[in-house]
Amino acid sequence: MQRITVSIDTPLAHALDAMSDARGYASRSEAMRDLVREGPARWHAEVPEGEHCVANLSYIVDRRVRALPQRLAEMQHAHHDLVGVTTTMRLDHDHSMESLILKGSTAAVRAFADQVRAERGVRFGAINLLRVSRSDDHDGVGTHRHEGHDHLSPAG
Structure with a gap:
């Protein structure tokens, strides 16, 4: 020991x-x-099998930690391909809860979430990852063309 x-x-x-x-x-x-x-x-439970995922990352931000809100915003901008939506709820004068909806490769989403949760002043970080499959399949909804995007369908 x-x-x-x-x-x-x-x-x-x-x-x-x-x-x-x-x-x-x-x-x-x-x-x-x-x-x-x-x-x-x-x-280990956060690591879904599969190549792609959608995820919700939530955490508490202590804005008293020097430049933390700015660093988090810069991280989100640097990973704009992963971050779909960001919601911030003010809890008191010093703390906020942020929730980010993410999508992308499981490895990239996981690495981004780990980077955010490792920041000093970020507390209670939790992620919920859901495996999805990327496709251009259409089950009976007619034919149309996709211009640069895939469908993300729940997997499993």
């Missing part, structure tokens, strides 16, 4: 202790081990 040291602020430590007590953990270490085990399991 390896030992690591983690520093957390006082309110988070109190929340960890309350969760620990409520769930009957013998120690903070046991609670932290379970939380850390959950992370890789959730990460």
Whole structure:
């Protein structure tokens, strides 16, 4: 077993202790081990099989972190091919919740989401990826030409 040291602020430590007590953990270490085990399991669940996906990425932004809103906007512009829609809801004077609808290759969407969630000041980042297949198929809706786009149909 390896030992690591983690520093957390006082309110988070109190929340960890309350969760620990409520769930009957013998120690903070046991609670932290379970939380850390959950992370890789959730990460693996986010990886759908398939080449293309649509996704919803949601996270909380702390605007007090220097230039964070500007950095996030620049990241979204740099990946305009992935970002379809961005919605921001102000929560209080310092925090907002952003939700982005993404589409593209699974690898690119996943890499972008990981980049956003790794930014200092982004908290509670969660992504819901759905596998889609790209096609130009039409089931009984008539014939028409597509000028530079494919249909994205739910896969599986």
